[in-house]
Amino acid sequence: MIHLFDTLNGEIRPLNQRDEGCVSLYACGPTVYDHPHLGHARQAMTYDVLRRYLEWRGVTVHHVANITDIDDKIIARAQREGTTEEAIATEWKTVYDQIMDRLSILRPHDRPHATGYIDEMVAFIQTLLDNGSAYANDSGVYLRVHRVEGYGDLVHRSLDDLRDGAGARVEVDPNKEDPLDFALWKAAKPDEPTWPAPWGAGRPGWHIECVAMSLGILGDGFDLHGGGSDLVFPHHTNERAEALAAGRSFAQHWVHNAMVNIGGEKMSKSLGNYTTVEALLDEHRDNARALRLALLQTHYRKTMEINPEVMAQARAGLERLDAMGRKAVAAGVPTDASERDAPAVTAFVGAMDNDLGTPEAIATVFETIRRANGALDAGSEEAAVLVATALDLAGALGLFLETTGRDGTDRTIDDLVAARTQARTDRDFAEADRIRDQLTELGVVVEDTPNGPIWHRS
RNA sequence: GCGUCGGUGCCCGAGCGGACCAAGGGAACGGCCUGCAAAGCCGUAAAGCCGCGGGUUCAAAUCCCGCCCGGCGCUCCA
Structure with a gap:
């Protein structure tokens, strides 16, 4: 309990x-x-x-x-x-x-x-x-x-x-x-x-x-x-x-x-030094999840600062978490396996049961992600269980990881990615890099995997 | 002043008596991978006296005492 x-x-x-x-x-x-x-x-x-x-x-x-x-x-x-x-x-x-x-x-x-x-x-x-x-x-x-x-x-x-x-x-x-x-x-x-x-x-x-x-x-x-x-x-x-x-x-x-x-002082209405949640959320499309991650990485009884640097660090961590899902999907590994990695779950539960130890709990999620990535790279059978475990544990904290990098609505980007793939096949790397720069300008990151390219928004 | 929570590496932040003593994230560096990248994996970071000073213990970042510093509360407030 x-x-x-x-x-x-x-x-x-x-x-x-x-x-x-x-x-x-x-x-x-x-x-x-x-x-x-x-x-x-x-x-x-x-x-x-x-x-x-x-x-x-x-x-x-x-x-x-x-x-x-x-x-x-x-x-x-x-x-x-x-x-x-x-x-x-x-x-x-x-x-x-x-x-x-x-x-x-x-x-x-x-x-x-x-x-x-x-x-x-x-x-x-x-x-x-x-x-x-x-x-x-x-x-x-x-x-x-x-x-x-x-x-x-x-x-x-x-x-x-x-x-x-x-x-x-x-x-x-x-x-x-x-x-x-x-x-x-x-x-x-x-x-x-x-x-x-x-x-x-x-x-x-x-x-x-x-x-x-x-x-x-x-x-x-x-x-x-x-x-x-x-x-x-x-x-x-x-x-x-x-x-x-x-x-x-x-x-x-x-x-x-x-x-x-904020700046070492309580953020409050009466001090007038507050940042509205709305402003923070409008700053970056990932800030809602990044804020949750930042909060989870600090114990609830510890005073914390929230500023642009903290948010940027959280977004970087989030990117690491999300990358696993993309990789799994690209590798055709199911993300909904029913089996769980018992050691990870045990560590997670132990952390949470101890006064809502979310920092430690989220650490087990990161560790599980690392193991999942390794399994994915190695094409190991363990991958599916580790992926599902990581997603499940993060989800238990209300942190939902992306399992797809694209929204499937933007044909232009799909076309550009396909064109780049073609260029690479033709070993026209200059053209491939040119297209990649173009995608970068559109806020899209392409990643080449053994199973072909995947992309997500930065 | 009183009460309460805290002071850990470049940054954020766990650990709260015991394996050559510190999770995880960020940032940095090296290797593998890659056409190059990105992502990932592996490893490293020639200096963390774990705020300072005592004490308890075979053993302390972890317990006790004192001090310094900070947050919050003592007023509407999440």
Whole structure:
């Protein structure tokens, strides 16, 4: 069984399954109001890889990710653009989905919208009011943090430590009994969307939606909650506090992926130093897969830089991976053999089960590729199994290798390649090289193999 | 300051007590292959004190202590 680092106790421990053979996963989704940046991509990719791997192992995964469609940023943008919050959310969710599709990130099974869970949130808050964990006043409803035992456990801070921080850095809100208390519900303000509630109209606070939705869909004691490391506090800490205050059993395991840095600093909206995923994808047609490879080559808990050089290196690695598929096809070796190379699979599984060791796992893929290439060159019987194994293992991580270099639509290129072959047959190498230069200008690379030439786009 | 994660070759990046001690990728060099290439295979890279200093151990990049440096969190944030 897979072992994962658990933020709560700081240990790598087995991911227990509440229901045998099924993993319930809640990964915090986006607030939809702007272009997704590379940090969003890393977050989504992390849980996509985890899910794909578990499914590849035969585990059923119930993957839930929220869509936050009401919050301060959305309201601000709607007001700026003179439109509705709903319109903003719809617009940017569409963009988000398109980007995730381009990254080959599987859609979560459930994608609840915050505004679709207002009733559940209201009921949840009522429970907290009823049992004295929360209090309401003119400005909203707040959670009494000091009543939650182990409130700071996820961030490994004592209540006093946290209070120091809150007192020192944040302007103390006179509406709160304690600076650490946080809003479950924000009272209605002019020009903001509001929903009715027993204690007064308003809108939900940030954390309550995730609690209502995760518990509502996955149920008490679900297996795994994930998100970016910057969510540990306050978001996840507060989600957990709400659930515990309500007497509910919350996530049993907490996973957090590290940040993407740009020039050594966190890439983020508020710092304004972010690169949109769209811009990166538009830079090169292979960048979606290259980004996935780059991410896989770094452990998910390690901060990483993403820049043009990193992307270029990833593309070079990708080219190496793809070349094997082309060779196999050219040699007439099937790519869909059912047998697998056991040592490679064992190494791969061992790496992945150890806290999602994708760098080591991808290394076994590269090694398998090298062995496959050798077998292909030697015309060995082993080739088919090694090729299929490499493709299968890469696929388990969501990295799909090309098994054909050409798209079959461009007759001109086929004709040029054929002409070059003819020239070579005629031993008119000057002409052959001239045609090859012509192809190069078209962005096409020709490779001669014992089975004739093959080509692919550079 | 407090919490947390980290500091490994030209670059990226695994390894987290034990075979003359470091995976994999990129870049470089040599050989084979090729008409020449590309791709591939094989090999190499005359200097990595595995941040620094102690310690534990028969044995440490891997454990402990101290220090230096960096990321993230303590505020909306993936």
